[in-house]
Amino acid sequence: MGMNVRTLCLSILYFQEATGYEIRKLSTEGRFSHFVDASFGSIYPALGRLEQDGLVTSREETQIGKPARKIFSITEAGRQTFIEELNQPPSQDVFRSEFLMIGMCAELVDAPRIAAAIETRLGQLDAELEHITSVLEDCEHPGTRWVCEYGLHCISSSKDYLTKNRARLEAIAEQAAAARDAAE
Amino acid sequence: MGMNVRTLCLSILYFQEATGYEIRKLSTEGRFSHFVDASFGSIYPALGRLEQDGLVTSREETQIGKPARKIFSITEAGRQTFIEELNQPPSQDVFRSEFLMIGMCAELVDAPRIAAAIETRLGQLDAELEHITSVLEDCEHPGTRWVCEYGLHCISSSKDYLTKNRARLEAIAEQAAAARDAAE
DNA sequence: TAGGCCATGTAACCGGTTACATGATTAG
DNA sequence: CTAATCATGTAACCGGTTACATGGCCTA
Incomplete structure (x- = not known):
């Protein structure tokens, strides 16, 4: 499997709906931060491609006094893809010190x-x-x-x-x- | 300091002369393989830039029955640069699993x-x-x-x-x- | 009133990998 | 005869970061 931002998004969306902003928070502070430390510049494009590929869908939610949020949900195809990736043998850990x-x-x-x-x-x-x-x-x-x-x-x-x-x-x-x- | 291929080359050349080919061997199999696993596509350009910047020099050695080797040596400026980098506080380890x-x-x-x-x-x-x-x-x-x-x-x-x-x-x-x- | 948080997105750049191109020698 | 080792290098590509662009609200 490819431990990239795309897979990170899929893994988070498997368990909960989220916006790009929230995914970044989860990846830098939350329970996913052991794997990746993704930035906006990689998350938003990844979500866009995931939507194009039909693995996630999005809906917009306007808020008063705050910018509109674009909430992403995983699709059935997305769930399947993620589980297939999880079932691959893990590649070697990367360690750089x-x-x-x-x-x-x-x-x-x-x-x-x-x-x-x-x-x-x-x-x-x-x-x-x-x-x-x-x-x-x-x-x-x-x-x-x-x-x-x-x-x-x-x-x-x-x-x-x-x-x-x-x-x-x-x-x-x-x-x-x-x-x-x-x-x- | 930047744990990149450039610094890897400098660190190896600090202790010994080497060709690009040997640097790759050291970085994938030798005592430096804990840090980077560099490929030719990054080593040769890095050595070229290092030479341009005056941090290393090279001489060619023709061999019978084998391709010519381009042996790189570190310069005094290269030594200084590397030691300065070493004296910077280490940045956070990278761990991806x-x-x-x-x-x-x-x-x-x-x-x-x-x-x-x-x-x-x-x-x-x-x-x-x-x-x-x-x-x-x-x-x-x-x-x-x-x-x-x-x-x-x-x-x-x-x-x-x-x-x-x-x-x-x-x-x-x-x-x-x-x-x-x-x-x- | 300055800075941080919320919120989305793009563009330039960068450091790497993979594959390609070349070619002789040697060991199995 | 095939594959590995020695040996150098380039080009296409890729996955990321950093900086930029925008803008309102809330807190110190």
Whole structure:
């Protein structure tokens, strides 16, 4: 399956009607934010194509004092398409980390900068933990809960390791700096 | 910093001279494969631009029975640029998982398909563990070793959790199927 | 009164992939 | 004889981001 904005829209609309604006909120803050962080520039065109292809329909709702909303609903064809995609074996996870690149090149970075990078990374992990916790708090959906708990486990395990082993990484930078000093 | 192919090339050339072909090998199989999985179509243009910008130089080496190789070396300006990039605080990791999407929608998938998806995922994790282990075996570089050990920890922790908690996910699919049957 | 939220959409750009083009050597 | 490995490079395409365009309401 293609973990793209199109599929993201379909996955959200499977469970609820939504506007493009709401889909973006769900994808950046809500229970779908583990997968994609889609922007308006990709969501609106994706919804347009989905409608052309007959996988969703839309109706407009005028509001007083607010812009009109265009509410999208999934069609039966859309449901079928999404379920077919779900039944494909999952492709490999994508993981890209600048922090690991810095870690790998620790010898080239000042010791305090390495410490700062670790601090930044720990902060990011904390923010992710907090976010998942808040999703869990007001979500009864069993699949989502399972995924959140899995995420919580992985991230806190990663945080633990980093906390306990950061000194070894910082030592690499310090030793390299000392070796450079000695060479002068 | 921008974890793009340009930076990948710079990071490799910081430690060794290399051809475009070798950079691709390193990025898909070697010790750099945790970050990017770059293709020729992005590497060769990136090297060209890097040379234009004076961050790398190249010399050609003709070989008997093989095509000529274009060997790239980093310049002093290239070294400086890379170190400056390394000293920037790391941006958030990127993580995209089709498996988690399937898990979140477990209720919509046949129980045997969920089991198959878990099996696929476990296989991917095993492959990653094996790959990192093989990198560790013939690499003495301390930063790389630290990163590999970190990766090993995170992936085996993820694998453990999945092995121990897969039944709960499979149960979601089974219960949903049972509920659908009862509704008929 | 400044900034954030609601709400839709387009256009320019960018960083990548895939496929194509070429061609000799070597191992199975 | 076939497929893989070595080796470079281009062109078409694609899926996304960022910025722009518009505009009213509400809150600090």
